[in-house]
Amino acid sequence: MNATNRLACASAVAALIASVAQGQVHPEKPTYKFEKCYGIAKAGKNDCFTAKNACGGTSEADRQGDAWIYLPAGVCERIIGGSLEPKK
Numbered sequence: 001m002n003a004t005n006r007l008a009c010a011s012a013v014a015a016l017i018a019s020v021a022q023g024q025v026h027p028e029k030p031t032y033k034f035e036k037c038y039g040i041a042k043a044g045k046n047d048c049f050t051a052k053n054a055c056g057g058t059s060e061a062d063r064q065g066d067a068w069i070y071l072p073a074g075v076c077e078r079i080i081g082g083s084l085e086p087k088k
Contacts, residue, residue: 036068037076038083045069 041047046059046067059067065087076082 033073034070035073035076035084037071037079038068038085039063039065039087040076040079040082041067041069 036047040063041059043059043062043064044057046056046064047069048056049058063081065083068086071079071082076084
């Protein structure tokens with residue numbers, strides 16, 4: 001491969017890398033508001049403490065009424081069993 005071919009090949013590779021890198025630039029991410037959603041977490045998958053447990057990931061039962069997870073605002077009301085307030 002002579003110098004001209006190497007230069008052409010290197011230029012093509014550089015252009016390809018630049019176009020891929022340009023395609024991966026993400027616009028500013030929107031900021032979402034989150035809210036606690038009670039009564040939908042699987043056992044051991046809650047985000048933070050409950051009345052019975054002192055830390056996240058320690059809920060004892062699926063859909064425990066006082067165990068919550070963070071969800072984007074407005075999503076909890078659309079989930080069957082989801083509540084913005086702890087259940088008894």
